[in-house]
Amino acid sequence: MSTILVLLGPPGAGKGTQAVVLAKKFGWTHVSTGDMLREAVAKKTDLGMEAKKYMDRGDLVPDSIVTNIVVDRIMRDSSSKGFILDGYPRTETQALSLEAALSRSGMLINVVIYFETTPEISISRLSGRRVCKKCGANYHIKNIPPKKDGICDKCGGELFQREDDKESTVRNRLKVYEDQTEKLLSYYEKKGILRTVSGDLDVESAFRDLRNLFKKESVI
Numbered sequence: 323m324s325t326i327l328v329l330l331g332p333p334g335a336g337k338g339t340q341a342v343v344l345a346k347k348f349g350w351t352h353v354s355t356g357d358m359l360r361e362a363v364a365k366k367t368d369l370g371m372e373a374k375k376y377m378d379r380g381d382l383v384p385d386s387i388v389t390n391i392v393v394d395r396i397m398r399d400s401s402s403k404g405f406i407l408d409g410y411p412r413t414e415t416q417a418l419s420l421e422a423a424l425s426r427s428g429m430l431i432n433v434v435i436y437f438e439t440t441p442e443i444s445i446s447r448l449s450g451r452r453v454c455k456k457c458g459a460n461y462h463i464k465n466i467p468p469k470k471d472g473i474c475d476k477c478g479g480e481l482f483q484r485e486d487d488k489e490s491t492v493r494n495r496l497k498v499y500e501d502q503t504e505k506l507l508s509y510y511e512k513k514g515i516l517r518t519v520s521g522d523l524d525v526e527s528a529f530r531d532l533r534n535l536f537k538k539e540s541v542i
C-alpha cells in the first residue's frame with residue numbers, strides 16, 4: 323500500500339524544498355497543489371484562470387477545485403510507493419475530503435509532519451526566494467544562492483520572484499495560514515499522527531531530521 327505523508331506548516335517553512343529532496347531520495351511522488359495550480363495558470367486553462375484570482379491575492383483557491391486535482395493526481399498514480407502532499411490539505415474541508423477519497427481506495431495518511439517556524443523566518447525565506455522560469459528549481463538570494471546571479475545552476479534558465487512572494491502578499495498568506503490552516507494541527511494531533519520538525523534548519527539538517535523521523539515511524 324502507498325505511504326501517504328502530509329507536510330504542514332506556514333508558507334516559507336521549507337516544505338517544498340524538502341518534498342523535492344524526499345521524492346528524489348525515496349522515490350515518492352511529490353504532489354504540490356501550488357505547483358499544479360501555477361502550471362494551470364501558465365497554460366491559461368479555465369481552472370488556471372479561475373485559480374489565479376485567488377493566488378495573486380495570497381488567498382486560498384476554493385476547496386472543490388483543489389481537492390479534485392489532488393485526488394485525480396493520486397488516483398492516476400495509485401501504484402506509486404508513496405505520496406508527499408505538499409500544501410494540501412489547507413482547510414478542514416480539504417482534510418475531510420482527502421480522508422474520504424483515500425479511504426475509498428483503502429489508503430490512509432501515515433504521518434503528518436509539521437514544519438514549525440516563526441513568521442519572521444517565513445517572511446525572510448519567501449521574500450528572498452527565486453524560482454527558475456524554465457525548470458521550477460528554487461533558490462534563495464542568501465541561503466541557497468545560484469552560482470551565477472539570476473541564473474539557474476541546473477538548466478541555465480532565468481530566475482524570477484513569484485508575484486505572491488512580494489512582502490504584502492506574503493503577509494496575507496501568513497494570515498490565511500493562521501486563520502484557516504493552523505487548526506489542522508490540533509485535528510491531526512487528536513488523531514495521533516502529527517509529528518513536529520524544525521522549519522528553521524538548513525536543507526541538509528532538515529533532511530537528516532526527517533530521515534530519523536521516518537525510521538522511527540517505520541515509514542522507510
Ligand code: AMP
Pocket residue numbers: 333355356357359376377378380381382383384385388408409410411412416486495
Ligand atoms: P504554495 O506554492 O503552496 O504556497 O501555494 C501557492 C498558492 O496556491 C496559495 O497561496 C493558494 O492561493 C493556492 N493553493 C495552493 N494549495 C492550496 C490549497 N490546498 N488550497 C487552496 N489554495 C491553495
